[in-house]
Amino acid sequence: MRFALDSSHEDFASSIDALLTKSDMPAVIRAWNSGDTGPGLKVWQRLAETGVNGLLIAEEHDGLGADAVDLVVAVEQLGRHAVPGPVVETVAVAPALLSAVAPERLAALAEGSLATVAATPHAPFAVDADAADLVLLVDGDTVSLGTAGEARNSVDQSRRLYPVTAAEQLGTVGFEAAFDLGALATAAQLQGLGRTLLDSTVEYAQQRKQFGRAIGSFQAIKHHLAEVAVALEMARPLLHGAALSVRDGSPTASRDVSAAQVACGDAAYLAARVALQVHGAIGYTQEHDLSLWLTKVRALVTAWGTPDVHRARVVASLESGAAS
Template identity: 50%
Template structure:
């Protein structure tokens, strides 16, 4: 199958990248680990219409498909944009009441959502609406219990909510968007590692000249180049109603998760001891990878679903 993105699809991604370059600097992401949440990136994405991308035009959205937005979600990963973006923009429009769609499209209604089998609601303290599977509950009056999170800009909570079975379309589209974010994160980490390897010196040479390090960085590049087409294929399958779309989503999420994890480990090793420090911006992307890997189905879930689909 020959496939390429359209000019409009690339333009949306370029627009998201342009606004996030200004609104989602490392300083802004770091501020979101403290109190500035969801932060200026949320407002910027609302202004370009990303929250209404999957909402029909008659409800104030753009009426786009997952194939139209997958590149844009890569950009939200590249910048580690904080807030429940996937939960609000991708999962929620498929399960909330029609009357709430215009509020989502403008970004004024923040939604925290989780699969039925997952206990944790991301960024639930910001949300006005909580979704567990396909069950909805207003956040007012629901007691939230905070839990430790690998990513301080993506806080986790549990709540006394009775989950309903997952909406299959909402789950798959959220898993796909998360996979796209992981690809974007992996590419950002690769760039950070390559850049640092060209500057850091040991034994009188830049470490990027060492053969062993070249091999590690090449492995990261290969993993990302194999994962990205699987993500795009899953987006194509969802957009065209392919009966095997869930299989393709699981293949994409599993590959993107593994590639981003490899990129994170390699970037950390390239930076050495300084990579563990909170002061280094690298931590922002490392933590987001570790926070998103279990989101919308962990590696074990998607491997099992892929196995069942194939066998």
């Protein structure tokens, strides 16, 4: 199995990175946090123009007809820049569901509409239903249009959570494939978030001085940052391997996705802890940009399946293989 990305993937990632770098994402996120979704929706429209929203949508519905590898490449960049909104739901889960039950709604997603999804028990609330054009509810194998209730707060201020009740039923679909895509995209987001936390912490450690020396020159700081770098690099092949398994319809796809989700979540959480330790308490204040990444990691670690759920899926798959 080949894990290295080819030049087309790298170019795609670079184009998304350049777009988001120019968008002043901390200002966009803070506006979203305050209820002003306008700047964020403009970013989403530009992302749609690059093809991000339509990655998993067939060309006949104005999408790119891409695969899980392209999804991971794109969503990792969205994670690096902490893009607000229902990222996983719009780019991964909703296209998978609508392709089966309401393909006529896919073109709107490809053109820049946002979608959010609630699916008990692993995603019981719909993220940012107030900013989404489409709210879906999955109950077992039944997919329905949903009506959002009263918002609930998340530790990440850019994620508002809404309970959803069913309205019009759209159809039935096996949910496992859509769930796997949600978990895979969440893992990619966490990988991107972890990378930004590491990069920003290294930069801070090179500038911040104590006792006349940059704190990055202290051995203890170096060791902590090295542990984060190793964790992120060890998680990356699991993430890419899971994307290949999903793309190829491997019988171990669900297990591989869960392994990637756990590894990327653990690495991102370690990156967040070390970033906060190196920056000190200022890193957790709302005035510091680092807090925007820290809180998103904390929220996403349990999104689309908790670590316990994904570890249990890995163990069950391995035990099943051993038994056979």
